[in-house]
Each structure stands twice: as structure tokens, then as C-alpha cells.
Amino acid sequence: SVSSSRSSLASWDLALGPALCRVVLPGGATAVVQICPPQTVGQLVVRLLDKRGLRYSNFQVFIGHSSKTVPLDEDAAVLGGQEVRVEDRVVFRLDLPNRKTVAVKSKQGKTLAQVLRPILHKYGYRLEMVTLCLMSENEVVEPTTPVTAVDNQRLQVLTRSTPTECSHLGASPMHY
Numbered sequence: 001s002v003s004s005s006r007s008s009l010a011s012w013d014l015a016l017g018p019a020l021c022r023v024v025l026p027g028g029a030t031a032v033v034q035i036c037p038p039q040t041v042g043q044l045v046v047r048l049l050d051k052r053g054l055r056y057s058n059f060q061v062f063i064g065h066s067s068k069t070v071p072l073d074e075d076a077a078v079l080g081g082q083e084v085r086v087e088d089r090v091v092f093r094l095d096l097p098n099r100k101t102v103a104v105k106s107k108q109g110k111t112l113a114q115v116l117r118p119i120l121h122k123y124g125y126r127l128e129m130v131t132l133c134l135m136s137e138n139e140v141v142e143p144t145t146p147v148t149a150v151d152n153q154r155l156q157v158l159t160r161s162t163p164t165e166c167s168h169l170g171a172s173p174m175h176y
Contacts (some may be wrong), residue, residue, distance in 0.1 A: 005116065007074055018034050020033065021081070021082055022046075022083040022084070023085075024083065024085045026087060031048055031052075031067050033047075033048055035079060038075070039075075040076055041073070041074050041076050042072030042073060042148075044060060044076040045072075049086075057091070057151060058091045059087060060086050060087050061084050061085070063082060066141070067167075074110065086095075087107055089107065090151045090153065091105050091106075091151065092104050092150045092151060093154040094119065095154065095156045095157060102125065106147050108148055111140065111143065112132060112143050112147055112150065122162070125157065130158060131157075132158075133157075133158055134154065135156055136154065139157065
């Protein structure tokens with residue numbers, strides 16, 4: 001069962017019955033969830049999201065306020081007595097000019113420029129010297145586009161011979 005509560009999980013609550021876990025959702029809402037074996041962490045979260053009418057194509061689960069993620073395929077029993085945080089994620093594929101494909105996972109609320117600049121740099125490309133093309137629509141995507149616009153999509157990176165002006169992106173061009 002799933003119930004909402006702002007009170008903390010007391011240790012005596014855990015001794016009374018099945019294992020419970022407090023889940024904090026992205027909007028700050030919380031729910032105390034009963035762990036029903038055999039169930040994975042991912043299944044437990046999806047069950048809660050379904051009950052709340054929420055749809056996240058990709059998400060990560062963190063223990064408390066730490067940055068430690070819990071694998072979604074792990075047995076949900078590891079969450080017994082814990083408080084976990086669910087964060088929605090954007091995932092897309094990036095096809096680089098060198099024929100490499102990179103899976104990209106990002107927090108929501110960022111632009112493509114913020115997410116792609118370090119990735120492109122790692123592979124020897126500059127954001128100012130590439131064009132981003134959305135494969136499904138065969139259209140150019142601006143670096144200022146919110147990353148949520150490419151969730152579950154495939155982006156192709158095409159190299160250019162002339163740079164674009166990136167002063168509007170809040171970053172200065174990189175110099176080698």
C-alpha cells in the first residue's frame with residue numbers, strides 16, 4: 001500500500017510489520033510505501049508513480065540526501081527503513097561525427113548547450129563548430145533548446161567549417 005505522510009518513519013513503525021520506505025518525489029511530495037517482495041527498486045517506484053498518475057520515462061533513485069544512486073534492478077528490500085529521493089532524468093543518444101554513439105543522461109532544467117559542451121569537449125569537438133540535428137524530424141536543434149525537448153530521441157552532431165556566435169549561450173568560445 002502507498003500512503004502520504006509528512007511524519008518521519010519511527011523505528012517502532014518498522015518492527016510492527018512489513019518493511020516500509022519513504023519516497024520523496026521531484027515536486028517534494030512524500031509517500032510511505034510498503035515493500036512487497038519480490039520487487040525491484042524500479043518496480044516499487046513505478047507502482048508509486050502509477051498510483052500518483054505520474055509518468056517519468058527515466059528516473060534515478062537516491063538514498064536520502066546523498067548522491068548515491070540505487071540500481072533500479074536491485075531488490076527493493078534494501079530500501080526498508082530508508083528515505084529515498086526520486087529524480088526525473090532526460091536520456092537521449094548522441095551520434096558524433098567520428099561514428100561514436102554516446103548515451104546521455106541529464107537532469108531536467110538544463111539546455112542542450114549546458115549538457116553537450118563538456119561531452120563534445122571530451123571527444124575533441126567545440127559546440128561553436130557543430131550543428132545539432134534531431135534524427136526523427138531531420139531538423140536543426142538550437143543549443144539553447146531545453147534538454148527535455150530531446151528526451152528519448154537521437155541527436156546527430158554535424159561539424160561545420162565556420163563557428164556560430166555563442167555569446168548568447170552564456171559561454172565564451174574555447175581556445176586550443
